[in-house]
Amino acid sequence: MGTENVLVRMDGICKEFPGVKALDNVDFTLRHGEIHAVCGENGAGKSTLIKVLTGVEHNESGKIYLDGVAISPKTPMEAPALGISTVYQEVNLCPNLSVAENIFIGREPIRNGKIDWKEVNKRSEIALAKLNLKLDVSGRLDEYSVAIQQMVAIARALDISAKVLVLDEPTSSLNKIEVANLFRIMRKLKSEGMGIIFITHFLEQVYEISDQITILRNGQLVGQFETAKLDRLQLIAKMIGKDLAEFEKTIKEDVRDAGAAANEDAFYQARNLGQQGSINPFDIKIGKGEVMGLAGLLGSGRTESARVIFGIDEPDSGETEVDNKKVEIKTPADAIRLGFAFCSENRKTEGIVANLTIRENIILALQGKRGMGAYLSHKEQEEIAEKYVKLLNIITPSIEQLVGNLSGGNQQKVLLARWLATEAELLILDEPTRGIDIGAKAEVQKLVLQLAADGKAVLLISSELDEMVRCCSRMAVYKDKQKIGELKGAEISEINVMKTIAGGQK
Amino acid sequence: MESRKKMDKRLIDNQLFWPLFALAVLLVFDFFYLKGFFQIEIVEGHLYGSLIDIVNRATPLMFMSIGMTLVIASGGIDISVGSVLAISGAITAIMIGGDLVFVDGVQHHVAHYPMAVAILVALVAAVVGGLWNGLLIAKLGVNAMVGTLILLVAGRGIAQLIVDGNVITVYYEPFFYIGSGFFLGLPFSIYLVAAFLALIMWLVKKTAFGLFLEALGSNRVSSRFTGLNVQKIMWACYAISGLCAGIAGIIVASEVKSADANNAGLFIELDAILSVVLGGNSMAGGRFSVIGSVIGALVVQTLTTTIYAVGVPPEVTMVVKALVVIVIYLIQSQMGMKTLKTPAASAGEGALKAGEAKS
Known part of the structure; x- marks a missing residue:
């Protein structure tokens, strides 16, 4: 472990956002031919560390060395020029341009004052061939799956420069085979001496691919470890700074309680509910005090069902009953009036209002329910916001902080707080733990069970089967925009869900 | 020192700081370059002077900037306000008109319809115009620029239809009070703005x-x-934007004692948008x-008045105005970002110099 092999060194990096110390004296070392995982909860500072390295954010103190030379990238354009390429969490490409255009956008080869398209296409094919991909590079990017788009982003990054490759959550939209493919490429690049920084929430992937792990917590460095010498439990414990075993235990106990509490008293019932093109008619019943799960693969119709139930997409068939009374739900406002709540899976675009404060975000739905006239006084608003900030353990210096400044997990909690404040009877939670860290995840899961124990009806959607199994007392399984079965009680297990999906009609 | 800095920062971070700063810079310029600019005289119990004049002249624009702020906050834009202004003015003028009658041998002017009715009809028409925009944009999802462009074009045509292509002169004394009357020493229209x-x-x-609008x-x-x-x-x-334009139209008609469907409120939508932007709104x-x-809106009007007062040739006033607006806008956005790093004083000088150079 000599210093001669060091590719990137970051020394004592500090970065402060209004009211939050995002990075506090963090060190980081990346060697040639190394895949280095950066782990930590949301808000730990992983993304900020990457952004400092790639010139998106500027560190207030500390130094960055690349191959022993001090660098300080000022813009995201400078870093690639130095040899640092990044593939960001959300695919940062133009869906309406061709694959080749996306790979060469901003640096098209020019001949005789015109873009040399032949050259662009040829070099794009070569760049993709390195990733074992053969595409029609003149096809529009959005004709390809998200996984391919992700690969194109990587091809672009590699084509720009190839000393350091930063991958920020590259696998969150990929399936197993695609992940395996990506890993194969990462290993190949590694063998060519490239340093790869890999950020992910999937711990299994950390162990599968990485050589070193750097752990951050609350903007501080916990330490750098050799992957082989750090077991999973230790890693998780270091990330959340708590004893994991205890966490697991409390969750399991709560589950048992919730299972017992479920009863036959239906809060919501729908027959033949559907909307042409998005979800085939289905029946569903959600009881008070139970956690009903909607399981299925991405695009199976689980989110579409939730949207129809909540009135985001107006149903074109079926009837609904709430508390055994016939109702019509055509808009979210109708649903909210009946005591529904809906946390969208797209937290940023359909959930929080980033430009408003925590206080405003929390009271928004309640105020919407009360109407324009009955405006909550500033004091009432503060009381409500303070109450939920405390209850859900939202980490913020003040309730007047803009929600956009919070970490993903805290944003999710603000969103939950918004609906809890309306005292909703039916909570529809679509991927409430997506993209948030283990600690917050456990807290959200606990909250879900707590809500059910308090007699609320909960409709839970999650791609993480273990989470569904842990929380749900009943489960509807979806496939190809159709409800194909229902599991309850002891039947609920990961293997049964998979069997149901695989077997089609149960 | 530390607390002082903090206070400065809070002051500069405040959205109102830069609009007020721009206004102050313009006024300081006027103070040095226009003799008697700050003089206020009392004539027959009425206050007169350039400052009063600016506020008075700015009232239609202030109304429109209020409506425009709400529309822009909702993520839209309303470029039809100038035409709505013309419609409202045309309706008021044509409905009031003024007929010469002799009562006991003395000349009198009487309105065709009661003034209150005329104003009410004009305002209702303006609101209907706004609702039309709302139908296109909120209900049918038309792009705001395109949606209001329709009324921008059609509205002026409607106004011309109402006045049958003529400039309608109003001969009815009480109507003039709205745009040029005085109340407790100050122009009446200022009270209208304040109340609204x-x-x-x-x-x-x-x-x-407000909360819903910001969320939306x-x-x-x-x-x-x-x-x-x-x-x-x-x-x-x-x-609301339509209503604002309607009120502005009545004020303008009352001020000039006539309705000119061709020219009333021409390009005023641009000034209204500019007012919103210079007010620090996104x-x-x-x-x-x-x-x-x-x-x-006051900044825009002060600028307009200043440009006329310093004697910029009419052919280039728009160009000069545009240049000064660019300078003000740059200072606002640049300084907003850098806040304390650039001393405010030097920026102020810069703006002043820019103003000087152009005049």
Whole structure:
């Protein structure tokens, strides 16, 4: 472990956002031919560390060395020029341009004052061939799956420069085979001496691919470890700074309680509910005090069902009953009036209002329910916001902080707080733990069970089967925009869900 | 020192700082370059002077900037206000008109219809114009620029139809009071603005309208998912904007004692948008300050008055105005970002010099 092999060194990096110390004296070392995982909860500072390295954010103190030379990238354009390429969490490409255009956008080869398209296409094919991909590079990017788009982003990054490759959550939209493919490429690049920084929430992937792990917590460095010498439990414990075993235990106990509490008293019932093109008619019943799960693969119709139930997409068939009374739900406002709540899976675009404060975000739905006239006084608003900030353990210096400044997990909690404040009877939670860290995840899961124990009806959607199994007392399984079965009680297990999906009609 | 810095920072971070700063710079310039600019005389119990004049002349623009602020906060824009102004003016003028009658051998002018009715019809027409915009944009989802462009073009045609292509002169004394009367020493229209501003501030601060509007302007999808009636709120914004333009149209008609469907409120929508921007509001929608826009309107009017007063040749006034606006805008955005890093004083000098150079 000599210093001669060091590719990137970051020394004592500090970065402060209004009211939050995002990075506090963090060190980081990346060697040639190394895949280095950066782990930590949301808000730990992983993304900020990457952004400092790639010139998106500027560190207030500390130094960055690349191959022993001090660098300080000022813009995201400078870093690639130095040899640092990044593939960001959300695919940062133009869906309406061709694959080749996306790979060469901003640096098209020019001949005789015109873009040399032949050259662009040829070099794009070569760049993709390195990733074992053969595409029609003149096809529009959005004709390809998200996984391919992700690969194109990587091809672009590699084509720009190839000393350091930063991958920020590259696998969150990929399936197993695609992940395996990506890993194969990462290993190949590694063998060519490239340093790869890999950020992910999937711990299994950390162990599968990485050589070193750097752990951050609350903007501080916990330490750098050799992957082989750090077991999973230790890693998780270091990330959340708590004893994991205890966490697991409390969750399991709560589950048992919730299972017992479920009863036959239906809060919501729908027959033949559907909307042409998005979800085939289905029946569903959600009881008070139970956690009903909607399981299925991405695009199976689980989110579409939730949207129809909540009135985001107006149903074109079926009837609904709430508390055994016939109702019509055509808009979210109708649903909210009946005591529904809906946390969208797209937290940023359909959930929080980033430009408003925590206080405003929390009271928004309640105020919407009360109407324009009955405006909550500033004091009432503060009381409500303070109450939920405390209850859900939202980490913020003040309730007047803009929600956009919070970490993903805290944003999710603000969103939950918004609906809890309306005292909703039916909570529809679509991927409430997506993209948030283990600690917050456990807290959200606990909250879900707590809500059910308090007699609320909960409709839970999650791609993480273990989470569904842990929380749900009943489960509807979806496939190809159709409800194909229902599991309850002891039947609920990961293997049964998979069997149901695989077997089609149960 | 530390606390002093903090206070400075809070001051500069305040959205109203830069609009007020721009206004102050313009006034300081006027103080040095225009003799008697700050003189206020009392004639027959009425206050006269350039300052009063600016505020008085700015009233139509202030009204429109209030409406425009709400529309822009909702994530839209309303470029039809100039035409709505013309429609409202045309209706008022044609309905009041003024007939010469002799009562006991003395000449009198009487209105065709009672003045209150005329004004009411004009305002209703203006609101209907706003609702039309709302129908296109909030209900049918037409792009705001395109949607209001329709009324921008059609509205002026409607106004011309109403006056049958003529300039309608009004001969009815009481009507003139709105645009050029005095109340307790000050122009009457200033009280109108103050009252309307108070009403809007009440709506924005004391009801949830302001919160809903900011939520909607920042994230329309989440606002809908949160149960807000997005359409209704947008519709209300365009209706209010129409109402503002309607009131402005009445004031303008009363001021010039006539209605000119061709020229009344021509290009005023641009000044209204400019007022909103100079008031520190984002064109992207979301957070807004109505007060900021009103100050912005005063900046625009002060600038216009100043340019005329220093004797810029009429052919280039628009160019000079544009240049000064660019300077003000740059200072606002640049300085807003760098806040304390650049001393405010040097920026002030810069603006002043720019103003000098152009005049």
